[in-house]
Amino acid sequence: MNANVPTDGPISPTPPDAAALPSRKARVLLVDDERLVRDVLSAALATDGHEVVAAASSQEALAELRRSTFDVMITDMILGDADGTDLLRTVAQQFADLLVVAMSGFGTIESAVEAIKAGAFDFLVKPVRPDQIRRVVHRAVEQQALLRANRSLRRVLEPAYTLDTVIGRTHQMQRVFDLIDAVADSKATVLIHGETGTGKSLIARVIHQRSQRRNRPFIEMSCGAIPETLLESELFGHARGAFTGALADKDGKFRAADGGTVFLDEISSASPSLQVKLLRVLQERQFEPLGSNRTLTVDVRVILATNCDLQALVEKGAFRADLFYRINVVNLGLPPLRERLTDIPLLAEHFLRKYTHQSGRRILGFTEEALQIMQRYPWPGNVRELENCVERAVVLTRGDQIQKDDLPPPLVAASEASSVLFAAGSGRPLTLREALAEPERRIIQAALEANGWNRQKTAQVLDVNRTTLYKKMKRYGLLRPSRPRST
Numbered sequence: 351m352n353a354n355v356p357t358d359g360p361i362s363p364t365p366p367d368a369a370a371l372p373s374r375k376a377r378v379l380l381v382d383d384e385r386l387v388r389d390v391l392s393a394a395l396a397t398d399g400h401e402v403v404a405a406a407s408s409q410e411a412l413a414e415l416r417r418s419t420f421d422v423m424i425t426d427m428i429l430g431d432a433d434g435t436d437l438l439r440t441v442a443q444q445f446a447d448l449l450v451v452a453m454s455g456f457g458t459i460e461s462a463v464e465a466i467k468a469g470a471f472d473f474l475v476k477p478v479r480p481d482q483i484r485r486v487v488h489r490a491v492e493q494q495a496l497l498r499a500n501r502s503l504r505r506v507l508e509p510a511y512t513l514d515t516v517i518g519r520t521h522q523m524q525r526v527f528d529l530i531d532a533v534a535d536s537k538a539t540v541l542i543h544g545e546t547g548t549g550k551s552l553i554a555r556v557i558h559q560r561s562q563r564r565n566r567p568f569i570e571m572s573c574g575a576i577p578e579t580l581l582e583s584e585l586f587g588h589a590r591g592a593f594t595g596a597l598a599d600k601d602g603k604f605r606a607a608d609g610g611t612v613f614l615d616e617i618s619s620a621s622p623s624l625q626v627k628l629l630r631v632l633q634e635r636q637f638e639p640l641g642s643n644r645t646l647t648v649d650v651r652v653i654l655a656t657n658c659d660l661q662a663l664v665e666k667g668a669f670r671a672d673l674f675y676r677i678n679v680v681n682l683g684l685p686p687l688r689e690r691l692t693d694i695p696l697l698a699e700h701f702l703r704k705y706t707h708q709s710g711r712r713i714l715g716f717t718e719e720a721l722q723i724m725q726r727y728p729w730p731g732n733v734r735e736l737e738n739c740v741e742r743a744v745v746l747t748r749g750d751q752i753q754k755d756d757l758p759p760p761l762v763a764a765s766e767a768s769s770v771l772f773a774a775g776s777g778r779p780l781t782l783r784e785a786l787a788e789p790e791r792r793i794i795q796a797a798l799e800a801n802g803w804n805r806q807k808t809a810q811v812l813d814v815n816r817t818t819l820y821k822k823m824k825r826y827g828l829l830r831p832s833r834p835r836s837t
Contacts, residue, residue, distance in 0.1 A: 376491045377418070380404045381411040381425035381437070382453070387478075391424070394480030395487060408432040408440075415445055422490045424483070426476075427454040427465060435468045442469030446565075447497070449490045453478055516549070516556060517700050518693045522685040526553070533680045534560035539632060541617075541677050542655040544684030547734030550655040551615065553684065558611040563651055566610030569603045573624075574616035582624055583640050592641025602639065604631060604648050611651045617677070618658040618669060625670045632676050652677075687729040687736060694725050697733060701740035702752070709744060716752045723754055726765040791826040794819070803830060 378400050382388050388404040395402050403420070405411040408429050414420075423441065427434035434452060441450055452465035455476040462473040471493065472486050516527070533540055534557050542550045551570060558568045576584055583592070587602030603612055614620075620628065631637050636647050654677050663669035687694065698716060706713050716724075729735055743756040754762060794812070801807040809819045823829050 375399045375401070376421035376487065376494070377401045377403070378487060379411060379414055379420045379423040381406075381408070381423065381429070383407060383426065383430040387426070390480065391478065391483050394483050398484055398488070400487065406430075408434075408437040411437065412440065415441070415448070420448060421494050422449050422451065422487055424451045424453065424487070427452050427461065428456075435464060438465065438468035438470055449494055451486050451490060516552065517696050518690060519696065520685070520690045520693055522689060523693065526682065526684065529680070529682050530557055530560065533557065533682075535562060537651055539651075539677050539679045540653045540682055541660075541680065542653065542682045542684065543660070544655075544657065545686045545730075545732055546657050547732035548684040548686060549733050550657075550684060551613065553682065554611075554613040554653045554655065557653060558613075558651075561611070561651065563610050567607045568611050568613065569607040570613040570615070571603050572615040574619040578621050578624075581621070582627065585624070586627065586637045586639050588640035589642035589644075592639075596641065599639070604637065604650055605646060607650050608648045609650070611653060613653045613655070615655045616657070617654040618656045618660060618663060622670070625673045629670065629673045629676055632673075687732040691725050694729075694736070695721055697736055698724060698740055701737045702744065705741045705744040711744060712750065713744060713747060713752065714750050717754070719754050720752050720757060723757060723762055723765040727761050728764070787826075790822070791828070794822055794826065795828055798823075798828065 375398075378395055380388055380391055380395075380402055382391075382404075383406050385406070388406070392402040392404055403414055403418075405414055408425075409432075411423070411425065415423075425434055425437060429437070434454075438450060438452065441448055449471040450469060451472045451474060452470040453474045453476055454461050454465070465473045471490055474482060474486060516523070516530075518524075518526070530553065540554075540557060542553055544550055554570070555568060558564060571584065573581060583596075583600070583602065585602045585604060587600050587605055588596050590596055590599050614628075627637055631648075631650075632652060635649065636645055638645055660669055660674050660678070664671045664674050687697075695716075698721070702713060702715065724736070724739075731738075739758060739761060740752075742758060743752045747753070747756040794808075797808045797811050798805075801811060805816055805819055805823075809816045812819065814822075
């Protein structure tokens, strides 16, 4: 094969900016079966201080990659022992952090597209000038530095989406943790159901972060937050002219999430036409952008969430049965906060630490009364409502503890109205007999007072016999001391 390196006559003058390339150094693996190409390009890269290791075949290249670490690989697409495309695919699978530059003497559009699809960062047509290779390696090194910075940032942010940040000790939450562990690394579609504010988005992110897709995009979209007319375009993209205002082609969420995870919240609000497209994507991983006949294929993991009973919607004909059965592969239910009484103090303390850190305030905790009020409240907004409540209390409190008066008045009022359902000082729910005792005592006392504490009249009004009334009065401490007879 022709070396395709210009050696006859002087090399083209190096452009001014090529000589002034930044001095970031890299380890470069150069793969070509022509020695002259290896020598010329290695010398060019050495002028920028890069460390170059040369390999004459794909087997030598793979051996070098397994032996040491490289920042960039430059390879010919036609090698003596293998097709360069096969080498690119192997590198993409086994050395995902390595940036690869492909070269070929047959510089067709098709060959360039094939190389990029196989994982190449850039494509050069031979003969390759020394200044060209210096430029492309410089760009590759800058890109590599950016990728490393992103990975470093991701490592800082990852703790926000680890299983440790999902707080809960109740048996319901332990079951959720077990399911997350079981499904995280699979390709199975997950359907998360739970009331508003139970943490469905957080759980979806944790599943993604614990999977092998963690370094790929996580794209989240609420189907209920976007008008139906735009929802299909947002998910699948559109072609230019597909509708009024579509001035250019646009990629949708599924294309953007290729290799990663798509999280669709409020899936129950998807229109019938969108449900048909979703079913196809889930089954075949293929779709057409709006207004286009071009079929796109993506590799995505789909997680969906709903606060509705999809089974009931299917029975009413409001949701496609075939889509429901397709997305109901792994069903993960999140319990409402009112069923997690022992988790409320844990969550409250967690949010207290979060917002005191943000505000720079020093607040030691909650009073026992404040915690009891929070445990008696039904939390219709669940964990999200609890977080908002704690944030408000941190802003308003003037002491070093969150007290009853720091909580929202409607919350306190609702909690006190339901306090009859809880044992005093324990926070535990009362038995039915305990819960009914206080209302019964009040009714009997009111009847006695209305009848001048005359047991006979009171028994008649309450429609009980005098013996039963006496026993209840005794149980509730309503017996009045006997008046001494006058002499």
